[in-house]
Amino acid sequence: MLIGVPQETKIGETRVPMTPSLCRRCVSLGADVLVEKSAGLSAGFNDAEYRKAGASIATTASKVWKEADLILKVKEPLPTEYSLMKEGQTLFTYLHLAAGRELTKALLKKRILGIAYETVEGMDGSYPLLKPMSQIAGRLSIQIGAYRLQSQLGGSGVLLGGIPGTMPGHVVVIGGGNSGAHVVQMAVGVGARVTVLDLDMRKLEALDAEYRGRVVTLMSNPANIEHEVADADLLIGAVLIPGARAPTVVSRKVVKSMRPGSAIVDIAIDQGGCIETIRPTSHEKPTYLEHGIVHYAVPNIPALVGRTSTMGLTQATEPYLAMLVERGVEKALAENKGLAAGVNTRDGHITCAAVAKALGY
Ligand SMILES: NC(=O)c1ccc[n+]([C@@H]2O[C@H](COP(=O)([O-])OP(=O)(O)OC[C@H]3O[C@@H](n4cnc5c(N)ncnc54)[C@H](O)[C@@H]3O)[C@@H](O)[C@H]2O)c1
Incomplete structure (x- = not known):
């Protein structure tokens, strides 16, 4: 061969x-x-x-x-x-x-x-060749998002970890699988407030047990998404239905409810993206503004490292x-x-x- x-x-x-x-x-x-x-x-x-x-x-x-x-x-x-x-x-x-x-x-x-x-597929039904890149994209999404929130780049000027006496930034993660779990790990690491939503209660239970109350876990449904995304400084899309086009979990109306200069990183863009306002970008021009919100949707994020x-x-x-x-x-x-x-x-x-x-x- x-x-x-x-x-x-x-x-x-x-x-x-x-x-x-x-x-x-x-x-x-x-x-x-x-x-x-x-x-x-x-x-x-x-x-x-x-x-x-x-x-x-x-x-x-x-x-x-x-x-x-x-x-x-x-x-x-x-x-x-x-x-x-x-x-x-x-x-x-x-x-x-x-x-x-x-x-x-x-x-x-x-x-x-x-x-x-x-x-x-792995023996346990996992996706072993997707996993490492999801982990990397998940980890990178926090440094990407933190950077894009900077004032000079058109972001809201929120420091994710805040400082004593100020409110830390709110990171909302939709999808708590391989990439989502690594988003959570990095977001907690920089001191952000973190909310993660998933349809799979086992994923939420595992994150709850690992972070012991440091992270809010919520069932993914339209009401919870609407409520949390409106308060998000950084929204990360990390859902997957294996092989299928990603479901749209955040509507345009909900994106419009976010504070100006807040940021979205849609990791799921390689499967079409899970935010209604998202379209693919590239490393040459990684972001665009829509409704005053910074959108980042590079389909090959791991190429950064x-x-x-x-x-x-x-x-x-x-x-x-x-x-x-x-x-x-x-x-x-x-x-x-x-x-x-x-x-x-x-x-x-x-x-x-x-x-x-x-x-x-
Ligand atoms: N942009 C990039 O560079 C890059 C790199 C690696 C992976 N990815 C992509 O990231 C996405 C996530 O991959 P993964 O490995 O983390 O998948 P995963 O299967 O490990 O996790 C996906 C999670 O989404 C959850 N989910 C499904 N529908 C949902 C919904 N409606 N609301 C909330 N949660 C929902 C699932 O229960 C699961 O926990 C995939 O599209 C993958 O291809 C992109």
Whole structure:
């Protein structure tokens, strides 16, 4: 099997899906690896390190796409890459197809075997390849939000931790899963007032037990959301219904009720976003103002910390990639139900029910 690693193309992306150490592992299992020149530089890995680990270096992306049996990426292919995809090729990456109609069409047309990191399931029903990036995005959302609240940037001028004698900022987190729990951890760390809402009582119970009253936990329903968001200095969207388009949990009317200069970070933007006023932004222009509220909706937040994110991502993907190399794609999918749950497209069909439903297939 030839594994191809093209340079990432999404704006501001710094992660690389294969470290030299993962490359060495794949080569030792019998794979050939072809890495595009400089693909690892933004995460701190140079071409010489990949060569030493057994990879060949390609000077162009088209050579990588053309020769590889399996393309390993971080983010979904962009329109400029659709024509590079090879009929029947295997693609192992984040896909987020529920929010990607054009990409889905391209994958179906080229009959790509698309294995999406985000729907690969662990033995316990968890999503092990989504988890580390959710943790990172969750942690980063507090420093992003704190920065965006600064007066000179058009924010309300609230310091999340406050100082003695002043009211700390109020962070409201909708969704207390992997990313939400890490938002809460950082928000508590900086001394903010924190409210977290979820539909899953077990998530709320776990957060309540961990923070012993330091964090307010609330059932996610329209009345609670309306009440809390109106008082939020920083609102974080962190909901997920696996594979599906994110539900809109905060309406435009509720956004309008927030104090001017307050901020929203919608982590769930990769699945379409969970705030009615949200639309995707990029690292080049990460925010926009609507109704006087700062909106941040970058779909690849972990790229802000390319080195840590690369380590977190590749340590999670390694066992699955090793399985694909060792057993071959077909046997690996037949033997591992969790990995098979990652298959979103195959032979011109959508094979993930939530994606099919979201896109009306
Ligand atoms: N923007 C980025 O760079 C980035 C990075 C990583 C992850 N993400 C995205 O962040 C989102 C969250 O991922 P996660 O790993 O934390 O998911 P998760 O499954 O661990 O947690 C999601 C939580 O949302 C809750 N939920 C579902 N519907 C809800 C509702 N109506 N109200 C309140 N809570 C609700 C679920 O019960 C669950 O606890 C996903 O869309 C993921 O793809 C984005």
